[in-house]
Amino acid sequence: MLKKKICMVGQFGVGKTSLVRRFVDSIFDERYHTTVGVKIDRKDVTIGAASVTLMLWDIAGEDDLAQLKVSHLRAASGYILVVDGCRAASFSKAVELQQRITQTLGSLPFVLVLNKADLRDQWEVKSADLEKCGWPAFETSAKTGSGVEEMFLGLAGKLLSENSTGEGPGE
């Protein structure tokens, strides 16, 4: 039995909690609830022949007043950088967070998520920006559910493959 700790990070209001709720409970709530500290959920998934328990740490979004507590990411197997496609600033914040996490905890598997795909016509983040980074990216909509499961399973598969090659999580 494998268990993996996955952290959701990103600017405030990008849809981290909504993505987790959509993935775990198949629910989307239009109302916005800000996360205080951290909220933990679990989801059992099967990838190939392997069963994995994903422990999803939904960490409070970073804003001008509250900084991301990197200690919550300690010993995580991977993390999900969530970006609100409608806010270019959230992409810059994701880039900044990624650098900070790498500096503090070393290189960890992660994926970039462009959320709010249902509002694609309002997106400010351009595909050229993503290509420039060269990071594995997914487009999701917590509202419609599109791409959500693929994104989580994609990261879980990546973690599994790294597990089988014997790479442990960075500290």
Place this chain on the structure above:
Amino acid sequence: MPTDSAVERLPSGDQRLAELRSLLLGPDREAWEGLRRRLENPSQRAEDVAGVLAEAVRLRSDFKLRRALQPLLEEALQLSVQSNPRMLADALFPIFGKAIRKAVTAELEGMLQSLSQTLEQSFSLRSLRWRWESIQTRKPYAEVVLLRSLLYHVEQVFLIHRHSGLLLQHVAALSAETKDPDMVSGMLTAIQDFVRDSVSGAEGDNLETVRLGEIGVVLAYGPDAILCGFVRGVAPRNLSRIFQETLDAIEQQKAEALHAFSGDVSSFDDCRPKLEVCLLGQGRPAARKTASRMAGALLFGLPSLLLMALASWWIYSLALERRWSNFTDRLRGEPGIVMTRAEKRGATHYISGLRDPLAADPAALLQAAGLPSANVAFQWQEYHSLEPTFAAQRRLVELKDQLEKRAFRFVTGSADIPKEQLFLLEDVAPQILALTRTATSLGRTVQIEVRGNHDPVGTEQINSMLARSRAVNVRAALVSLGVPADRLTAVAQDRDACSAISEDERVFCRSASFRVMGVP
């Protein structure tokens, strides 16, 4: 060694040799000279030793140096304490202060726990059982209490990977209500991170106490794992030690797996027996709660009940005394009763005095007042009250008796009032008038029968007519004298009423007499 002036005085060959020597050995000679000066200078020598002392001490790792330094250090420390104890106290305060605070806190917690247990155990049936067991087994009572009264129950034990917060293994008691242990494990780690970030920030500081209502959390920390127990009730102090020892054993056994942990928890399956050992506890929580409630009920309920009973008894006694008081007041005010003594000895009320036979019956009054007759002893002396009512009553009885003794005598075969009997009318008429007046004053109505009699001689028909006529004649005569007609009734006595047979006795049979109705 020749000096320069000596060289000048040497012959030329020797001079050359000296110059050669000076050229060859001059620099060394200067160096030697410098070394000599340095060795002869104590301050310079001290500086040289200070420069290499630390390194020299570090290199000297055997015990010789420590043994050599030990008495010096002890003496220095002693001198320092004697000369300025405050300096040492200030230096040690950060260490001892923290340790002392921790020890005092632990001791206080222990005392509170003991007090709490003592309170709970002092007022229960269980404690009596334990005392009996202590007498039987000759063990000290405290030991029996300790054995039997560990009022806690470890419901769940979590083995958590310290860095990731992932649950490695979890065991729970059968009776325990468990929620998703994986999430509990994660949240505990998150709370710990939060507290550490918010309060101290130091990596070595750990969250030591978490308590929510009846559930307390026991935490033991190792380098790579945390052992956490959910305890219902008051955990004894040694429980933390047991958890720590269990965790140390697991850390030792699984050091490699813990260090290289990458999410595979199956390698910790064999830790379950160790965790199950930690599911300690004696005294069911429910029983404890019941005992606690019983103790509370006994502690507060029994005195309350006693107080309520006392208050009720006091109120009842007051009410009873008030009724007795009302009763004696009524007796005092009752016409024809003079109460001379009323006292209570034990449960019995002794009441004595004078009582007119016409006065109200005290026993009936007692019954009407709702008081128990068993608790009273009456002692009455008879007397005649001068109360107007009683005087009138007595007068009424007297008049009645007088009237009923009066009789008019008739000659044989006649219903006319003989002349020699007419004077009686003037006596009887006022008597009847007085009787009716007295009765009216007492609110009574009297009716007087004038009864005509006859002797047994003669036929029944004639005798009956004769008796009636005698009564009618007497009534008419009295009415003529002013007696109200509606108060008088003329009736004939039947034949058997007069059974005399001699002539002397027959005289008494030929009469008209009176019977007063309505007077007791």
